[in-house]
Amino acid sequence: MDLMQGRPFTGRTLERLKKFLASVGLLYDDGVEMSVCACDDDGEIIATASRQGPVLKCVGVSPDHQGEGLAASVVSETVTDAIGAGLSHLFVFTKPSNRQIFDDLGFFPVVETGDVLFMENRRDGVKRFVASLERRECAGTVGAVVANCNPFTKGHLYLMETAASRCDLLHVFVLSAEKSVFPADVRMEMVKRGTAHLKNVLVHPTGDYLISAATFPDYFLKDRARVDDVKCELDLVIFARCFAEPLGITRRFVGTEPLSPVTAHYNETMKRFLPSRGVEVTEIERAESGGQPISATRVRALLKEQGPEAPELAELLPQTTIDVLRGNWDAIAPRLGA
Numbered sequence: 213m214d215l216m217q218g219r220p221f222t223g224r225t226l227e228r229l230k231k232f233l234a235s236v237g238l239l240y241d242d243g244v245e246m247s248v249c250a251c252d253d254d255g256e257i258i259a260t261a262s263r264q265g266p267v268l269k270c271v272g273v274s275p276d277h278q279g280e281g282l283a284a285s286v287v288s289e290t291v292t293d294a295i296g297a298g299l300s301h302l303f304v305f306t307k308p309s310n311r312q313i314f315d316d317l318g319f320f321p322v323v324e325t326g327d328v329l330f331m332e333n334r335r336d337g338v339k340r341f342v343a344s345l346e347r348r349e350c351a352g353t354v355g356a357v358v359a360n361c362n363p364f365t366k367g368h369l370y371l372m373e374t375a376a377s378r379c380d381l382l383h384v385f386v387l388s389a390e391k392s393v394f395p396a397d398v399r400m401e402m403v404k405r406g407t408a409h410l411k412n413v414l415v416h417p418t419g420d421y422l423i424s425a426a427t428f429p430d431y432f433l434k435d436r437a438r439v440d441d442v443k444c445e446l447d448l449v450i451f452a453r454c455f456a457e458p459l460g461i462t463r464r465f466v467g468t469e470p471l472s473p474v475t476a477h478y479n480e481t482m483k484r485f486l487p488s489r490g491v492e493v494t495e496i497e498r499a500e501s502g503g504q505p506i507s508a509t510r511v512r513a514l515l516k517e518q519g520p521e522a523p524e525l526a527e528l529l530p531q532t533t534i535d536v537l538r539g540n541w542d543a544i545a546p547r548l549g550a
Contacts, residue, residue: 245265386399444485
């Protein structure tokens with residue numbers, strides 16, 4: 213057996229890898245940064261594993277070579293590569309039927325649904341992460357908002373102010389995934405500064421646990437029409453079991469979504485799913501400006517065209533967000549293409 217690496221593979225080798233993955237019921241994920249393939253004496257691929265950042269993906273072994281330790285070989289090589297890149301906390305999304313493979317490789321379950329098993333290489337990693345978040349004793353109603361805030365707008369502020377007025381303590385979770393125009397630390401700064409006047413609000417990162425559409429890998433799902441539903445269910449199971457239960461959250465607040473069908477569908481799924489797990493879902497009417505819902509997409513377009521001094525931004529953004537934009541503009545402008 214020979215092992216070969218690609219960063220990522222291209223050309224004919226990539227086509228061979230895609231063909232092999234298809235033969236074991238998987239798709240190649242275009243976000244892959246590196247892959248490892250095990251080949252037999254004839255040069256045919258018989259096992260593979262890939263990595264995108266800290267997420268292992270596209271792990272497959274030929275049915276004719278099961279039980280030969282090939283999964284361990286390719287995954288170990290991928291893990292070694294990740295550690296060499298400075299990534300020690302690793303994750304895998306896979307089919308529940310693959311649990312034993314990753315158990316044996318030192319991964320531990322975060323949550324499991326009927327379609328997806330989400331694992332990490334730290335025992336009780338999610339439990340320790342949530343335990344590290346700032347908390348406050350509260351005998352009353354504890355609520356939550358989960359948002360990307362790309363960037364933080366007056367729409368987000370209205371949602372959080374309204375939610376804070378309807379509960380005794382509000383946890384605001386800002387997605388940590390670095391798949392947005394604005395870096396995670398900048399989005400966190402925007403939210404913390406924008407909600408500093410709300411004394412019953414605690415602002416947290418989500419770490420690597422609450423999952424955005426941009427980071428959820430779906431290469432192992434055969435029914436492509438169900439991808440959004442599967443992602444929603446996994447995200448909500450993680451929220452309910454890993455965040456809501458230990459933090460005592462019993463209400464989740466969301467804004468109405470007239471612009472994005474995907475987000476509107478997520479809200480509907482949330483309203484069906486969370487109440488049976490002890491979390492009431494409250495939908496708050498989206499804030500408007502000039503008769504139109506305030507949109508982060510519109511804000512990004514204005515910033516790209518006119519920068520942080522665009523007059524219209526005063527109607528769409530809190531002054532705190534404008535101040536953060538001005539202070540970080542040299543770093544943000546290239547990400548916007550400005």
